[in-house]
Amino acid sequence: MTDTALVDAQQAAAATWWRQAAVYQIYPRSFADADGDGLGDLPGIRSRVDYLAELGIDAIWLSPFYPSALADGGYDVADYRDVDPRLGTLADFDELIAALHERGIRVIVDIVPNHTSDRHAWFQEALAAGRGSAARARYLFREGTGESGEEPPTDWESVFGGSSWERVADGQWYFHHFATEQPDLDWDHPEVREDFLKTLRFWSDRGVDGFRIDVAHMLTKDFSEPLPSRAELELIPQDGAHPLLDRDDVHEVYAEWRRVFDEYDPPRTAVAEAWVSTPERRAKYASAAGLGQAFNFDLLEADFDATEFRTVIADNLAQAQASGSSTTWVLSNHDVTRHATRYGLPPLAGRPVKQGTEWVAAGGPPDGVDLDQGARRARAATLLILGLPGSTYLYQGEELGLHEVAEITDGERQDPAFFRGGAYDGLGRDGCRVPLPWTADGASFGFGDAVAHLPQPRWFAQHAVEVEAQDPTSTLSLYREALRLRRLLQTGEQLDWIETGREDVLRFTRPNGWQVVANFGTEPYPLGAPSDAVVLGALLDDAVPGESTVWIAPAQLLG
Template sequence: MTDALLAETRAPAADDATWWRQAAVYQIYPRSFADANGDGIGDIPGILSRVDYLAELGIDAVWLSPFYPSALADGGYDVADYRDVDPRLGTLEDFDAMVAALHARGIRVVVDIVPNHTSDLHEWFQEALEAGRGSAARERYIFREGKGPDGAEPPTDWESVFGGPAWQQVEDGQWYFHNFAPEQPDLNWDNPEVREDFLKTLRFWSDRGVDGFRIDVAHMLTKDLAEPLPSRAELERLPQDGKHPLIDRDDVHEIYAEWRKVFNEYEPPRTAVAEAWVSTPERRARYASAEGLGQAFNFDLLVADFDATQFRSIIAENLAQSAMSGSSTTWVLSNHDVTRHATRYGLPALDGRPVKQGTEWVAAGGPTDAIDMVRGLRRAHAATLLLLGLPGSTYLYQGEELGLQEVAEIAPEQRQDPAFFRGGEFDGLGRDGCRVPLPWTASGSSFGFGAGDAHLPQPSWFSDYAVEVEAADPASTLSLYREALRLRHRLQTDEALEWIETGRADVLRFARPNGWQVVTNFGSEPLDLGADAAHVVLGPVIDGALPGDSTVWIAPPGLLG
């Protein structure tokens, strides 16, 4: 990597407290990124071995999904120790070396915090099982007596997100609450000891150089389980207005106000972004306030069709929301929980129908059957270039820079996601298909992911998407991402845009304050660009026109020097 290229891909200065506002953040799912020791599981040394790849990509930060000790009941989101590294993934010393290497290349580090629940192997939960009824140890979790004359029935008929009952009985007859898998008991956030321990965790990682935190299910921590508890049907009818027993309660923001005080102990202040699936933009804005976490994910494009009207509405609403909170918005098309967008855009349009993870994918029959992979990838390129041109931060999921499709061909006995086995909100194929380890080389037992087989099976067609193949092809998805991120650093400007009417309902066009323009053709008919065709700096132009399912960036003369 040349010094000139490294300089172009550096993030803002180390003391820039606003770096996150328009950052390009790359999500790493550590167990599927790179395997340094050949055991089939990605690890921290594997990430360290690929820091130059990340620098060449041109990102501003990485977000690491959980790397903590875990039994992997839920892909690492069942945390047994919040202040250590899973021995299968490395050591704290490995983590420190990775942070140092990323920082040396101008890349900041964001880590996942999972505060709603622990693993059932966490020392606190093991202590609670041993201590028994009425103990201080059980007060850290949500234990209740069962119903019926002998307490053999769960306290309520509630279901967990992953399907099945939300209560699990322990040996002495009590039941504990788990919003997700039984191996993920929910914490009691009314307990001062729980609150204090997480402040200690935030300081632990901040002291090791972590720049920010992604907060898992940030809207579910606080709960009101005062008797009488509602039935499942009653619970589902309750509005999510701040007083719901389980979801998006107003009192959760007391926790984040405490966290903000910790973040502000550091210079620059540590950042945070909330994963908050809430009912209205106004409620989401509370998580993004300067007194709280500072930023919140907007997931609206994850459930949208490739459609100009939907995109414009979502963009306008989220920019208005960010202005209301004083934050910047986040743009995301893929992550570790959803079908990859190159695949989604090759499937039939939802046309407003709700869809759960995997359902449409099952119906499509996999990437070599009913899906239009070519159209899906073309639209994925267009959507990504549109997002990278917007004000706000953009979150990229590992592998999307290769144009990876979802992997459907995983046998039931090879699957790992509890959502696949239990149903719930993630029915169909679950989430394993977007978590398959990356291909780095066109050959080898795991396409260069490691020395042996990968922990999830990689299909043969991964060879065409390997990093070494795409890096050598100037027309590849990887080359497009590298050039887009390089230009974005030079073109990025104030957090504003102005819509430019095009006379076509299937075309969106906007300008940033410095004159940079983004044009996306969501339709099939080409759009004549006129004199602007000569100023296109990225994206396809054919005979002076923008093809369908495509995006171009236009820079006025002199803007790029």
């Protein structure tokens, strides 16, 4: 290969790194606390960069670290171009980026464009400016109904429960899809659009490699009068013309963002959080002319079932091929019950996992959950998705085999979904956001010098990093080895299914001969005498044990 060809190949690889990446989500307030105030921070993350490098990930995704009143875990942003002083400074951010890049780890940051915090300077200006002002035009203010406007404009409900309208002192109402502290922006306003372009450039200029776009399907809205009732709204199909969700005109916003991303070399990447009605609708967000990639959440709503997994895998690989993107695989994140717990509970029976935290309401670990089964199935599912084409998003703590934490009293909870009784069955999402255990003892299991901002249960000690790092059979050791091997084995964006003769066993091969065999059942699956070596997982009498996954690969692929 000539020098020019080598440079071209390196540039192409740098531009498409995200297509096959293993990305680790960090919830900053619960990762590591450097200053001892009980809240995780950026210097805390920097202190654990070696841990991230040893884990073997390609990138991190940082959930919001911006100034925030924490009305919704940081997703109520008061300033999009700064760091919450409780989490550090812009200098701390720059040092963190440098430390990660030095170790070959790229950085994706969360962008929250649907709404601001009610403490954002724009909203405070809107409150002071009054009716008909230019400041209020950036948001969705409307007059109320009733004799004197004392009733909200519609009977719509917030995601977190209660009305989606809040009245201000002068009698007008503003729309908030989420908490009252999160007023929605009006994306028809040119100043709103221009300001977010400035934000994207601000972080890109500081070295950020990509962006995760929060509720990417909600930005644009049609508030033409008369506004429909809640009952009428629910009957409107989400096919591109719904007043509030997944409108076709949102892609005009992302086309403009793509032009900004492409100003950089390599281009900045993005991934959409888009809960939409069909795969075809989701593919629009993954367009090369738009964000480039969109989360595939289908496995979050699937049971530990071979047929369901195969359908999800086949459908999403087909969608990725049609859109020219690569798909994503997700089993846990900051909004859902941890998959080690989900898989230890009764089947979903069609209930979406976003509303599945009631499963731990009656007890949670150790009561009400088959801990061993959940852990076993979680490891098997993780090895399966790490063997698939596309990128995989991991959530902090899953590499330790953490379960959902149910031992949180009402007085200790923080999630607005809990206080308002809306989505997530009233319990909220605090159980998957409890700070990580790094050591087996200490005030917060090594998270920091003070008690953590959410209570850590005693059983965290057995899952501490220092404990699992010394155990070759631990979940942490498995993740480290799987991610190491994945870098050696990952190739192409195709797979071929191998029929197994059993409905509860999936087997596929990648273009280089790497095979993945996942047994979803309880009876061993006889593998026979493979010509290649089992490089990950363990056989029992030449069979794949129940609820487990093995990787098989030609020796020459391992160097």
